[in-house]
Amino acid sequence: MTSPKILLTRAWARLVAVFGRGMVISIGSIVVVCLAVSAVAFLFLNTAAPRTLTMTSGPAGSTFYRNAEKYQKILAREGVTLKILPSDGSPENLKRLADPKARIDIGFVLGGAAGDKSFDQLMSLGSVSYQPLMVFYRGEKRELLSQFKGKRLNVGPAGSGPHDLALALLKANGIVAGEGTVLDETDFEDPGKELLAGRVDAVFLMGDSTAGSVMRKLLREGGVRLFSFVQTDAYVRRVKVLNKLLLPRGGLDLGLDLPPEDVHLVGPTVQLIARDSLHPALSDLLLEAAREIHGPASMFRKAGEFPAAQEGEFRISPDAARYYTSGKSFLYRSFPFWLASLIARVLAFLVPVVLLLLPALKFAPMIYRWRVESRIYRWYQVLLELEREAFKPDVDAARRAELLRQIDHIESAVNRIIIPASFGDVFYSLRGHIDFVRHNLLAHPGREAEADASR
16 A cells, blocks of 8 residues: 555656646645635634623523523523623613623613613614513502602612613603602612502512512502503603503403503513624524523513514614524534534635635746746847847858857756746747757858858
């Protein structure tokens, strides 16, 4: 069996015989340079998807935090570790994501949290759920928020989910602190308990405070009602981040008929926000997880309604837009995540090589041919000058002998030129022309004598 070394030696010899050592070395040098450039690009622009992400969620035990744990389990199946960083809620999540020093990749942010500020470095992977605003109150039935004027209203602590939205809606109804109206920002451990005890007249709740068990407990207590936003169309037109929601009669408890009538609600969506540096493969993976977590039907969403490409304060990520249009990319749809990531890295290495090699190899033969032919054609210039010199009228026998010696020198120099077989036609053509010039010189030895006789 022939050894690989012998096979390589034979292959090299054949390439040199056909193309010449210079051509083979030139192409080899181009390939090596292209590989080196691609390797450097690969090292500095490593396109492999990271195996670790950090998510800012919400308070421990909150809906945001529990959902983050679901993302954590799903991503772990694909070999990606999700670190969960608890927070005080949506405002702190947005602050962390916007801080370049904070090592945060993704987080939950309520619609409207950005306000008038612009966050160009952030992008949305889409909305993942609704977050209804619920107003529980004591006393007689009220149909308008303006009827809460002069009451003690708990709007939650500054920076909490319902706080800014509650203030905005109350202000739109002409309600501000003062003139008998108290806007309580106390962070009650159990706002419902404070309401039942009569220490506040109404509480604005959102998120975990509006869990089904909490709502059932409040509505079962005598004298506590859930406010119905009968002006939902007006609210969603005035406040762009709001959506119309409906809690149907009996939706909380069919047996107890809770609530006893349809309740119209408003609320923003929860968006999955990421930094614009998020790897496309991880974007797909997160959206697959979001579809598994938020896709099933619940009290306020239909099956398959989320995740959704609803663009608000944050632009939809191009990768998310592509996902909503055509699903996961081919590699990550066809192979396991780790294998698709490896293939993507290999392609990231090979593509620059191909892009560099194609134009380089296209011009390499042209340049090499010019170099080889220039070594041959320069002797034609010498031959032309020698031939013109030989047929001048005043050339004597001694000068003619000198010219013949120059032709012998040219022939000797040409014979030492190493020419690839592919340039054999040009080489033998030069040698034939050398013989042609020598023959002409030898065929006219008496030209000088003829010239003297004519005189």
